[in-house]
Amino acid sequence: MPPGAAPTPVRPAPTPQPLGAVARRRGPRTELLAPFVLVAPAVLIIVGLRLWPLVLGINFSFTGDGDRNGMPVGLDNYVTLLGDPLFRTALRNVGLLVLLLPVAVAIPGLLATFIYLRTPGHRVYRAVYFFPAVLSPVIVGAIFNLLLAYDGPFNEVLAVVGLGPVDWLGDPDVAIFAVAGVHVWATFGMALVVFLAGFANLDPSLLDAARVDGASLPQSIRHVIVPGLTRTIQFVFVTTMIGLLTSMFGLLFVMTGGGPEASTYLPEYYIWVQQGQFNQPALASAASTALFLIMLLVGLAQIGVLRRAGREG
Incomplete structure (x- = not known):
C-alpha cells in the first residue's frame, strides 16, 4: 500500500444462514405445495386406473348390447338384472355372506388374541395360520x-362319529356355505x-389392570381389547367384506362352477358369465355397478354400526 493511502476496509465474510432461515425466506407457498406434489403421483394413478374406469x-x-x-x-x-333369476340368486348369496361376515372377522380376531397373549405354541400357530394366504385360490x-x-x-x-355323509358341493343348500368357509380359511x-x-x-397396562381386577378372558376381550381395536376391527370388517364379494371367483370356478343349480352364483361370477360367455358387456357393466353400490352401502352401514358400538362401549 503506498504511503498516505487510506487503508482499504476489510469486509467481514458473510455469515452462513441456517437452512431453516432459507426455507422461511422462500415463503409459506412452498410448504403448502409440497404435500400436494408428493401425493400427486398416487392421485393420478388412482384416478387413471380406478376412478376413470x-x-x-x-x-x-x-x-345396449347386441343390435343396440x-x-x-x-x-x-338394471331392469333386466332385477328380472334375472341368476342375479337374484347372486344377491341372495350376498345377503348370506353379509350374515357370515361377523364370524369371518371373529375367527382371526380370536386367534390374534391368543397369539398376543402368548399361548403355548403361539410362534408355530402364527406361521401355520398365515400359510393358506399365500396359496393360489385354484x-x-x-x-x-x-x-x-x-x-x-x-x-x-x-361317518365315524355317526353324523352321516354330507354332499358339501352337490347340495344347493350347503354348497355356498362350503365355498364361503373355504374362502375364510384361505x-x-x-x-x-x-x-x-x-x-x-x-x-398392555390396560390388560394388566383388568387381570388385577379379576376380569376373565371374555370380560377382558369385551371391555379392553374390542374398544382398543375399534379402528382395526372396522378396517378388517370392510376388507373382509370386499374379499367375500370380489375375491371368490377362483374358488367358485374350481369348486362349483356356479352350481349346483346355480346356487353358488355371486355378482362377480355373474359378471364373468355375462361378459365372457354371453358377450353382454353392457349388462355386465350394470352388474358391476350394482356390486359397487352394494359394497359401498354395506361398508358404510358396517362402519356406522361399529362406531356406534364403540361409543356405547
Whole structure:
C-alpha cells in the first residue's frame, strides 16, 4: 500500500444462514405445495386406473348390447338384472355372506388374541395360520374338492362319529356355505396380520389392570381389547367384506362352477358369465355397478354400526 493511502476496509465474510432461515425466506407457498406434489403421483394413478374406469363402466351400463350396441337404453339393463333369476340368486348369496361376515372377522380376531397373549405354541400357530394366504385360490379349490368330495376324508370323519355323509358341493343348500368357509380359511391370515398390528398399539397396562381386577378372558376381550381395536376391527370388517364379494371367483370356478343349480352364483361370477360367455358387456357393466353400490352401502352401514358400538362401549 503506498504511503498516505487510506487503508482499504476489510469486509467481514458473510455469515452462513441456517437452512431453516432459507426455507422461511422462500415463503409459506412452498410448504403448502409440497404435500400436494408428493401425493400427486398416487392421485393420478388412482384416478387413471380406478376412478376413470369406474366412471366409464357406469356410463357403459346405460348402453345396449347386441343390435343396440352403444345405443343409450336408460335403465333397461338394471331392469333386466332385477328380472334375472341368476342375479337374484347372486344377491341372495350376498345377503348370506353379509350374515357370515361377523364370524369371518371373529375367527382371526380370536386367534390374534391368543397369539398376543402368548399361548403355548403361539410362534408355530402364527406361521401355520398365515400359510393358506399365500396359496393360489385354484390350488385351494382343488385341494378342497378332494377333501369335500362325497366319499372324501371329511365325510369319512363324519361317518365315524355317526353324523352321516354330507354332499358339501352337490347340495344347493350347503354348497355356498362350503365355498364361503373355504374362502375364510384361505384368506383370514391377512386379517390375522392386521389384528396383530392393531395389538401392537394396544396399551398392555390396560390388560394388566383388568387381570388385577379379576376380569376373565371374555370380560377382558369385551371391555379392553374390542374398544382398543375399534379402528382395526372396522378396517378388517370392510376388507373382509370386499374379499367375500370380489375375491371368490377362483374358488367358485374350481369348486362349483356356479352350481349346483346355480346356487353358488355371486355378482362377480355373474359378471364373468355375462361378459365372457354371453358377450353382454353392457349388462355386465350394470352388474358391476350394482356390486359397487352394494359394497359401498354395506361398508358404510358396517362402519356406522361399529362406531356406534364403540361409543356405547
